[in-house]
Amino acid sequence: MNTTRRALLAAGASLALARPALAQAAPKVVVIGGGFGGATAARALHRGGLDVTLVEVNPTYVACPFSNEVIAGLQPMAAQRFGYEGLARAGIRVVHAAATGIDAGARRVTLADGTTFPYDRLVLSPGIDLRFDAIPGYDEAAAARMPHAWKAGEQTLLLARQIEAMPEGGTVVLAVPGNPYRCPPGPYERASLIAHVLKTRKPRAKLILLDAKDTFSKQRLFQSAWATLYPEQIEYVPLAEGGQVSAVEPDAMIVRTDFAEYKADVACIIPPQRAGRIAIVAGVADRSGWCPIDPVTFESRLVPGLHVIGDAAIAGAMPKSAFSANAQAKVCAAAVIDLLAGRAPETPKLINTCYSLVAPGYGISIAGVYHPAGGVLADVEGAGGISPVDAPRSLREQEALYAADWYRTITRQVFG
Amino acid sequence: MKLFPMVAACLLAGPVGVASAAERPPPGASSCAGCHAEGAAMGAIDGRPEAEIAAALAAYRSGTRPDSVMGRIAKGFSEAESQAIAAYLARQGQP
Numbered sequence A: 001m002n003t004t005r006r007a008l009l010a011a012g013a014s015l016a017l018a019r020p021a022l023a024q025a026a027p028k029v030v031v032i033g034g035g036f037g038g039a040t041a042a043r044a045l046h047r048g049g050l051d052v053t054l055v056e057v058n059p060t061y062v063a064c065p066f067s068n069e070v071i072a073g074l075q076p077m078a079a080q081r082f083g084y085e086g087l088a089r090a091g092i093r094v095v096h097a098a099a100t101g102i103d104a105g106a107r108r109v110t111l112a113d114g115t116t117f118p119y120d121r122l123v124l125s126p127g128i129d130l131r132f133d134a135i136p137g138y139d140e141a142a143a144a145r146m147p148h149a150w151k152a153g154e155q156t157l158l159l160a161r162q163i164e165a166m167p168e169g170g171t172v173v174l175a176v177p178g179n180p181y182r183c184p185p186g187p188y189e190r191a192s193l194i195a196h197v198l199k200t201r202k203p204r205a206k207l208i209l210l211d212a213k214d215t216f217s218k219q220r221l222f223q224s225a226w227a228t229l230y231p232e233q234i235e236y237v238p239l240a241e242g243g244q245v246s247a248v249e250p251d252a253m254i255v256r257t258d259f260a261e262y263k264a265d266v267a268c269i270i271p272p273q274r275a276g277r278i279a280i281v282a283g284v285a286d287r288s289g290w291c292p293i294d295p296v297t298f299e300s301r302l303v304p305g306l307h308v309i310g311d312a313a314i315a316g317a318m319p320k321s322a323f324s325a326n327a328q329a330k331v332c333a334a335a336v337i338d339l340l341a342g343r344a345p346e347t348p349k350l351i352n353t354c355y356s357l358v359a360p361g362y363g364i365s366i367a368g369v370y371h372p373a374g375g376v377l378a379d380v381e382g383a384g385g386i387s388p389v390d391a392p393r394s395l396r397e398q399e400a401l402y403a404a405d406w407y408r409t410i411t412r413q414v415f416g
Numbered sequence B: 001m002k003l004f005p006m007v008a009a010c011l012l013a014g015p016v017g018v019a020s021a022a023e024r025p026p027p028g029a030s031s032c033a034g035c036h037a038e039g040a041a042m043g044a045i046d047g048r049p050e051a052e053i054a055a056a057l058a059a060y061r062s063g064t065r066p067d068s069v070m071g072r073i074a075k076g077f078s079e080a081e082s083q084a085i086a087a088y089l090a091r092q093g094q095p
């Protein structure tokens, strides 16, 4: 019997025992996805007195924030892995299985083995799926040669090994998709840290950054840092200069654009993305592949009773970040608690802060404050923005420290 | 007008322990814990005196207390909102 099945049976048994008491017990909320969004939501809903079931397919979560540091050998992979014991200890029913079906009419979630869980409200935080139909030649098999490393785990380690093994004087090609995608500054942090490895260990090697956009998050900060730190390492090709990848040939390690053909020693291809598959199954994703939501409650605009948070949601001006997913989860949980108690949910404000490491001891950040306006989450005028461009090195050091402390704090709070 | 559903809901929700409205954090306050914790460079803020938190937020907002990150965030909150956040955070972490 595999562990998933054992966990399921255990969860089923405890449910059966608890059933008589549950007949008039707390309303039931099922949360699908135990990442930054879902695990936070499960904790907040549980603290609010609800009967919470967290459905997460993997027994261990591998965090994406700081995974670029793993690729550059600056952080051990072990520091990215988190178990769910902390959530179970807090009293949350954690079921390790894939949710495969949602019957919004009957208010029931079906798992891969056919088990069903009833709910009064359902929270979806399934993260992203990579679109393996978007770039000709780039399918799941291609990702084994040209890693995306945009879901942390084996892919992260594969890219780390490839960079390590790359010959001196070699070429890394890093391809970035158009908006929207998970972690807007993430590809540029990755480019920076790979450049750091090249500069310190393979000084004749270079990185070609192919971008399907002309502007990007923290652009002035990244580009001024690159001009100082990595002038020999990074060659940036924006959309206007032919940065959009039109096809790849993984066997030949060729990356094509409409303008040129690049022969890579290492090719990291981050393809376009969409909401995790279960969101499509549930009918909460629109034709864009992402999920429209009410900005006060995160309730789906397409299927009542279902709430979508984190990367899968269309959260207006809020970027797809772990910080956002965590903040959204708390607001969504408060709204679900209010709705189940017949109270009107309060109009929220949310914060996001994203740090990027450009080099060891060199951090930069972007922050924002958001509120519901015109039916979406919009920037609060006059707030937010990026770190000062002409800051002294001491501020960069401080922000690198903040980045590391943020990661420790948030992961302890979520998985704890 | 809102009274009836609220009373009904309280009757329904009361016995099962769904958190009361009084414990709800004011807008924005729940985001703070993303960074502020014991032992972190940003420092813990739960349970600090209300006046201290409110003064810090006011100083970040006006720019008299320079800080790269909090300066950008505090400008997103009015004085009344900042006061409410300060009062809420001061109540947290206390017995």
Ligand SMILES: Cc1cc2nc3c(=O)[nH]c(=O)nc-3n(C[C@H](O)[C@H](O)[C@H](O)COP(=O)(O)OP(=O)(O)OC[C@H]3O[C@@H](n4cnc5c(N)ncnc54)[C@H](O)[C@@H]3O)c2cc1C
Residues within 6 Å of the ligand: A032, A033, A034, A035, A036, A037, A038, A055, A056, A057, A058, A061, A063, A064, A065, A066, A067, A068, A097, A098, A099, A100, A125, A126, A127, A128, A149, A150, A151, A182, A183, A186, A276, A277, A278, A309, A310, A311, A312, A320, A321, A322, A323, A324, A325, A353, A354, A355, A356
């Ligand atoms: C390289 C990189 C660097 C990043 N750096 C930062 C950073 O510095 N700061 C920051 O704030 N953010 C960062 N991010 C972004 C961050 O990782 C995501 O925004 C965040 O993980 C989103 O949380 P989520 O809950 O929406 O999804 P996830 O964290 O992806 O969680 C989704 C979970 O749902 C589970 N799941 C999906 N479908 C099912 C199903 N059907 N049944 C059961 N379980 C299911 C998955 O297994 C997964 O555990 C980075 C991302 C990358 C790629």
